[in-house]
Amino acid sequence: MLERIRLENLHNKVTTAEEAAKIIKDGMVIGSSGFTKAGDSKAVLAALAERGKNENLKITLMTGASLGHGTDGKLAEANVIKKRMPFQVDPILRNKINAGDILFIDQHLSESAELLHAKNLQQLDVAVIEAAYIERDGSIVPTTSVGNSVTFAAMAKKVIIEINTQVPEDVYGIHDIYQAEDYPFRNVIPIVAPWNKIGRRSIPVDPEKIEAIVFTDIKDSPADIAKPDHKTIAIANHLLHFFENEVALGRLTDRLLPIQAGIGKVANAVLTGFKDSNFYDLTMFSEVLQDSTFDLIDAGKLSFASASSITVSKECYDRVFDNLQKYREKIVLRPQNISNTPGLIRRLGIIAINTAIEFDIYGNVNSTHISGTKIMNGIGGSGDFARNAYLSIFVTQAASKENKISHVLPMVSHTDHTEHDVDILVTDVGLADLRGLAPRERAQKIIDNCVHPDYKEELQSYFDRACERGGHTPHLLEEAFSWHLRLAEKGIMKK
Amino acid sequence: MLERIRLENLHNKVTTAEEAAKIIKDGMVIGSSGFTKAGDSKAVLAALAERGKNENLKITLMTGASLGHGTDGKLAEANVIKKRMPFQVDPILRNKINAGDILFIDQHLSESAELLHAKNLQQLDVAVIEAAYIERDGSIVPTTSVGNSVTFAAMAKKVIIEINTQVPEDVYGIHDIYQAEDYPFRNVIPIVAPWNKIGRRSIPVDPEKIEAIVFTDIKDSPADIAKPDHKTIAIANHLLHFFENEVALGRLTDRLLPIQAGIGKVANAVLTGFKDSNFYDLTMFSEVLQDSTFDLIDAGKLSFASASSITVSKECYDRVFDNLQKYREKIVLRPQNISNTPGLIRRLGIIAINTAIEFDIYGNVNSTHISGTKIMNGIGGSGDFARNAYLSIFVTQAASKENKISHVLPMVSHTDHTEHDVDILVTDVGLADLRGLAPRERAQKIIDNCVHPDYKEELQSYFDRACERGGHTPHLLEEAFSWHLRLAEKGIMKK
Numbered sequence: 008m009l010e011r012i013r014l015e016n017l018h019n020k021v022t023t024a025e026e027a028a029k030i031i032k033d034g035m036v037i038g039s040s041g042f043t044k045a046g047d048s049k050a051v052l053a054a055l056a057e058r059g060k061n062e063n064l065k066i067t068l069m070t071g072a073s074l075g076h077g078t079d080g081k082l083a084e085a086n087v088i089k090k091r092m093p094f095q096v097d098p099i100l101r102n103k104i105n106a107g108d109i110l111f112i113d114q115h116l117s118e119s120a121e122l123l124h125a126k127n128l129q130q131l132d133v134a135v136i137e138a139a140y141i142e143r144d145g146s147i148v149p150t151t152s153v154g155n156s157v158t159f160a161a162m163a164k165k166v167i168i169e170i171n172t173q174v175p176e177d178v179y180g181i182h183d184i185y186q187a188e189d190y191p192f193r194n195v196i197p198i199v200a201p202w203n204k205i206g207r208r209s210i211p212v213d214p215e216k217i218e219a220i221v222f223t224d225i226k227d228s229p230a231d232i233a234k235p236d237h238k239t240i241a242i243a244n245h246l247l248h249f250f251e252n253e254v255a256l257g258r259l260t261d262r263l264l265p266i267q268a269g270i271g272k273v274a275n276a277v278l279t280g281f282k283d284s285n286f287y288d289l290t291m292f293s294e295v296l297q298d299s300t301f302d303l304i305d306a307g308k309l310s311f312a313s314a315s316s317i318t319v320s321k322e323c324y325d326r327v328f329d330n331l332q333k334y335r336e337k338i339v340l341r342p343q344n345i346s347n348t349p350g351l352i353r354r355l356g357i358i359a360i361n362t363a364i365e366f367d368i369y370g371n372v373n374s375t376h377i378s379g380t381k382i383m384n385g386i387g388g389s390g391d392f393a394r395n396a397y398l399s400i401f402v403t404q405a406a407s408k409e410n411k412i413s414h415v416l417p418m419v420s421h422t423d424h425t426e427h428d429v430d431i432l433v434t435d436v437g438l439a440d441l442r443g444l445a446p447r448e449r450a451q452k453i454i455d456n457c458v459h460p461d462y463k464e465e466l467q468s469y470f471d472r473a474c475e476r477g478g479h480t481p482h483l484l485e486e487a488f489s490w491h492l493r494l495a496e497k498g499i500m501k502k
Numbered sequence: 503m504l505e506r507i508r509l510e511n512l513h514n515k516v517t518t519a520e521e522a523a524k525i526i527k528d529g530m531v532i533g534s535s536g537f538t539k540a541g542d543s544k545a546v547l548a549a550l551a552e553r554g555k556n557e558n559l560k561i562t563l564m565t566g567a568s569l570g571h572g573t574d575g576k577l578a579e580a581n582v583i584k585k586r587m588p589f590q591v592d593p594i595l596r597n598k599i600n601a602g603d604i605l606f607i608d609q610h611l612s613e614s615a616e617l618l619h620a621k622n623l624q625q626l627d628v629a630v631i632e633a634a635y636i637e638r639d640g641s642i643v644p645t646t647s648v649g650n651s652v653t654f655a656a657m658a659k660k661v662i663i664e665i666n667t668q669v670p671e672d673v674y675g676i677h678d679i680y681q682a683e684d685y686p687f688r689n690v691i692p693i694v695a696p697w698n699k700i701g702r703r704s705i706p707v708d709p710e711k712i713e714a715i716v717f718t719d720i721k722d723s724p725a726d727i728a729k730p731d732h733k734t735i736a737i738a739n740h741l742l743h744f745f746e747n748e749v750a751l752g753r754l755t756d757r758l759l760p761i762q763a764g765i766g767k768v769a770n771a772v773l774t775g776f777k778d779s780n781f782y783d784l785t786m787f788s789e790v791l792q793d794s795t796f797d798l799i800d801a802g803k804l805s806f807a808s809a810s811s812i813t814v815s816k817e818c819y820d821r822v823f824d825n826l827q828k829y830r831e832k833i834v835l836r837p838q839n840i841s842n843t844p845g846l847i848r849r850l851g852i853i854a855i856n857t858a859i860e861f862d863i864y865g866n867v868n869s870t871h872i873s874g875t876k877i878m879n880g881i882g883g884s885g886d887f888a889r890n891a892y893l894s895i896f897v898t899q900a901a902s903k904e905n906k907i908s909h910v911l912p913m914v915s916h917t918d919h920t921e922h923d924v925d926i927l928v929t930d931v932g933l934a935d936l937r938g939l940a941p942r943e944r945a946q947k948i949i950d951n952c953v954h955p956d957y958k959e960e961l962q963s964y965f966d967r968a969c970e971r972g973g974h975t976p977h978l979l980e981e982a983f984s985w986h987l988r989l990a991e992k993g994i995m996k997k
Binding site: 104105106111112113114115118125126128129187190191193194196197257258262264265349350354355371376378380381382390394395398420422430442443444445446447473474484485487491495 | 585599600601602605606607608609610613616617620621622623624682685686688689690691692694695751752753757759760843844845846847848849850851866871873874875876877881885889890892893915916917918919920922925937938939940942943968969971972973974975976977979980982983986987990
């Protein structure tokens with residue numbers, strides 16, 4: 008194992024997770040690797056949660072995005088987290104956030120590193136970073152994600168490294184480690200296509216800061232891959248038909264433009280749909296490489312994919328690492344403030360496909376909150392992409408829970424993406440192309456194309472009565488949330 | 503006058519505004535120069551409005567931003583506008599938009615040109631562009647704004663030019679005319695500092711497309727410069743104090759970072775405040791150069807200002823053009839999809855100061871709509887800047903109309919900027935620094951620092967009662983708009 012620490016004078020830093028966790032003290036700010044469950048801390052944060060059971064210990068925890076292995080839940084249960092950012096998906100942590108017991112900052116994934124560099128956030132005490140191995144210069148070869156680790160390694164006072172022996176050392180070379188200069192001396196980020204590699208292959212760190220090295224042999228938590236169902240297939244078909252039509256109209260070629268797809272069933276169904284399509288030479292410029300990414304590569308449809316992590320099922324994890332030689336020329340993992348940076352998204356002309364919790368008749372999108380108050384996961388990268396994309400697409404089912412809940416509403420109860428940033432909305436019912444439409448036109452198109460039939464009449468009635476009262480964006484403020492309120496009262500949005 | 507048409511075979515295109523306006527037919531899409539009243543069409547669109555009085559004529563009108571000379575109002579009154587984008591400030595037009603008689607697309611100012619290039623909008627028939635003169639190659643030297651004119655000239659089938667003899671020909675050289683490549687072949691925009699000039703000095707156009715040339719001698723509509731009052735001075739002082747503190751903490755130097763400031767009283771007061779400060783060598787990377795910009799240059803405080811237009815008072819207009827030699831090395835006018843492009847705003851690290859109509863306890867901002875339905879002007883460039891800035895600041899008065907209206911509310915009635923994109927909120931009461939704060943912390947900070955005393959108790963009560971019910975972003979949906987509803991019913995937001 009020690010051959011994975013190629014800088015020999017670090018050999019004496021090897022210790023247990025419990026010992027390493029002791030470096031973390033009450034009140035500290037910790038930055039941990041981990042992006043959509045990939046490349047997270049498997050040992051040190053878990054040991055910290057154990058310690059927290061018997062000790063008064065409160066930290067601020069920053070990550071790339073979500074952690075795997077229930078680590079966020081364990082930390083939350085042990086009351087170790089005071090403040091958490093920029094993303095999470097853990098049910099235990101979520102409940103504590105919604106109860107007001109843990110403070111959560113729901114942050115654009117591109118921005119956490121920016122805020123740290125600009126000293127607009129409290130500075131880091133300790134970084135915990137998963138590595139495949141440590142280079143002879145002390146630099147860190149990351150594993151299945153890059154996330155914010157470059158910034159954490161640069162800015163933390165002390166660094167703990169978890170070397171994961173499950174990840175083969177020949178992962179070296181799939182990462183493109185680059186950081187922009189600090190203000191006011193920032194230069195151009197010279198990426199003009201998804202496959203451009205502009206940086207180093209390992210994360211620079213001052214070896215003096217490395218205080219502990221822990222070995223682990225635990226794989227990433229596998230992604231839950233839900234099989235496409237009739238709704239997700241309907242959404243995927245609407246979208247594929249739309250893309251075909253864009254090609255027919257000469258607005259896109261059948262290579263499309265680089266695709267970003269959020270995590271989840273629908274994105275998976277859409278990407279899977281490309282397998283049997285006529286599109287070819289597709290590329291991705293996204294946050295996460297999912298099972299469907301590798302399926303599309305295998306099918307010869309996808310020629311390159313750029314992201315910040317590989318988050319896949321157990322089967323796919325083994326497939327990727329057993330065939331790394333085949334995939335390594337077709338993928339790259341970047342820091343999330345590069346994969347998600349506004350300028351690159353605009354420059355490359357991204358087709359962004361993200362999931363909504365609900366949207367309203369004007370095309371405002373809620374990605375995060377149930378009935379305006381309770382957070383689910385967080386905005387993630389959806390804002391980074393939607394605001395700067397060539398095409399900003401949001402998808403959701405028209406209705407759920409035996410149609411007791413409509414996901415198309417008079418007014419969203421929480422706004423993450425404003426109508427200015429939403430081009431295309433898709434439900435299983437249909438697709439609304441909102442480009443070039445004013446608010447009243449958007450509303451009629453959404454009612455005509457997207458809403459579930461059970462809710463169509465009432466939504467039309469809301470819009471018609473709002474129009475009678477006038478306005479650029481007609482609304483009846485006294486009634487705008489009546490569907491949410493009815494749901495809270497009677498368990499159903501319908502009258 | 504003909505010496506202003508240096509391509510001699512265009513001399514025979516000179517005609518009257520009335521004749522030129524006949525090129526515009528019913529149903530056409532027109533792109534006109536004009537950005538915050540600067541460099542707009544003074545003759546052809548006015549002639550079109552005249553014609554519209556006696557003719558059934560409906561057009562879609564795109565501009566840079568707002569037009570001067572009441573032109574939007576004249577066109578609206580003559581029922582010539584079917585659809586209008588991306589911005590307007592005209593009271594007659596606004597009323598027709600709010601009545602539902604004219605369709606308006608409220609668009610990020612950086613995006614209209616992008617949408618045209620990507621064929622995501624209906625294509626242009628005719629461009630109307632104000633020029634100082636026409637070069638020997640037929641290219642257009644613009645006047646006091648660039649706006650979307652580069653795109654309009656490139657994409658319209660026919661071009662009408664208004665040569666404005668009020669603008670001296672030595673305006674040549676203050677414009678930096680650059681356009682990014684179309685997808686998927688877009689390259690880096692090589693600007694790393696506000697003063698970088700990367701383009702040509704005139705707008706390329708195929709001379710074959712120039713169908714008419716009209717001479718005018720009308721100056722731009724002057725900007726209304728409201729004197730700072732006690733509220734705007736209070737806001738400016740809070741902000742200046744904040745900047746001084748940022749310098750003291752080592753987060754900024756006393757050169758700050760490039761400043762963007764929206765139009766209006768408050769921005770003017772803030773910029774004026776810099777005159778007597780210790781800051782030096784300031785720069786702007788903004789949309790509009792206002793009176794205060796030139797005052798700061800004269801005071802030796804501002805070393806360079808980049809924008810898309812010069813929109814100033816009558817006095818300042820004369821001052822600028824009488825002293826162009828002095829100012830020309832310190833200013834540049836760019837296309838608005840360069841001045842406002844997300845990547846440059848992030849790269850340069852802009853301090854963005856924009857005006858809100860209202861904001862809520864979590865820091866969501868409404869920049870556009872009165873009580874959620876009636877539009878005022880439009881989002882303009884506030885979104886382009888706020889979303890990508892180093893610091894995103896919004897300012898407004900705490901209360902207005904003899905305190906019958908509070909501008910700090912339980913929930914905004916329309917969301918243009920989400921809490922993710924808002925760092926600092928300022929009213930005359932005080933400043934809330936929201937960086938690194940979770941929603942509940944943001945709420946308490948805003949209630950403590952920004953709300954008018956008349957509304958403080960009730961806002962605290964709303965927040966406290968919402969917290970009892972729980973949630974990451976506590977709200978009482980049934981009460982969230984009660985202040986707006988009370989205003990509509992009783993003319994006052996107070997209980």
